Amino acid sequence: MPKVSIIMPYYNAAEYIFETVECVINQTFKDWELIVIDDCSPAPETAEVLRKVKGMDERIKVLRAEQNGGAGLARNIGIREAQGRYLAFIDSDDWWYPTKLEEQIKFMEENNYPFTCTWYEDANERLEPYYTMKQDEKQTFKSMISGCNIGTPGVMIDTKVLGKKYMPALRRAEDWGLWMMYLRETDYLVTYPKALWKYRHIPGSETSNKWKQMKAVVAMYQQVLGMNPLKAWMVCTFIFLPKNILKKLKKVA
Known part of the structure; x- marks a missing residue:
């Protein structure tokens, strides 16, 4: 069994996925499996792209969702199939x-530490x-x-200690919802104080739309936290907004 299962949702990311998969293959730690889940990507090149991705390394598996459900539900398919003790995640346009x-x-x-993240x-x-x-x-929670x-x-999770949990059925903020579920059952999420990956910002992406982001936060508060x-x-308005979105806008400016 692989020690680490890496979960990657895929949706119309042909421009970046090969670079992302290469960064996984180039890891100095070799005992892993990479599970790529196609979230019913409509791009005509999808089948060929994922065929090539699967052929890049024998440790790569490619699965397909029965219907488009967003990154969270695609990741849940990967979590369900994961064989490794540790769960790790990477999106198809980011880089380790x-x-x-x-x-x-x-x-x-x-x-x-069973639950960690990095800069x-x-x-x-x-x-x-x-x-x-x-x-x-x-x-903390x-x-x-x-x-x-x-x-x-x-993020990395030791499922031997914390078990497997699944992301809530949300289109956005689903990952945050999962972290909150884990924090209900463990004291801390601990940070490794070093930048070990890059978050590629793409203009016009879902995360760049601040109004959609706020609605997603509200949905997570309701569905996961029961507000x-x-x-x-x-x-969202008086705590999340000033601490997060406004702060980021000032940073970019």
């Missing part, structure tokens, strides 16, 4: 440094970094209610 898995697993095993670099389409996103040393600056490709609509919008 070669020692990402090696360093993070060593950090977890030496300290008995990352915001980068442009050419993967040129312009900002390092640093998380707090430890985050309570502290993460106000916002989540944890990129999914930096009523009024409370969810109040927390």
Whole structure:
């Protein structure tokens, strides 16, 4: 069995996926499987692209969702099929440094941390970094209610300790919802204080639409945390918005 299962949803990302898969293959830690899940991508080149991806390494599996359900539900298919003790995630347009898995697993095993993330670099389409996103040393269920600056490709979960959980049926903020589920059952999400991957920002992508992002936050508050609509919008407007979206806009400016 592979020690690490890496989950990658795929949707119309032919321009970037080969570079992303290469960064996985180039990891110094070799005991992994990569599970790519096609979320019913409509692009005509999809079948050929994923055929080539599967042929890049024998540790790569390609699955297909029965219907388009968003990245979260696609990831759930991968989580269900995962054989590794550790769950890791990467999106089809992001990039890991070669020692990402090696360093993070060593950090977890030496300290008995079952739930960790790493710093990352915001980068442009050419993967040129312009900002390092640093998380707090430890985050709790309570502290993460106000916002989540944890990129999914930096998270790793020890399923031998915490078990498998699945992302909520949300189109956005589904990863944040999953972290909140885990934090209900463990004290901390612990940060490895080094940038081990790059988050490629693509103009016009879903995450660049701030209004959609706010609605997604409200939906997560309601579905995962059980808030009523009024409370969810109040927390989003007066706690999440100033701490996250406005802060990021100032950073970019």
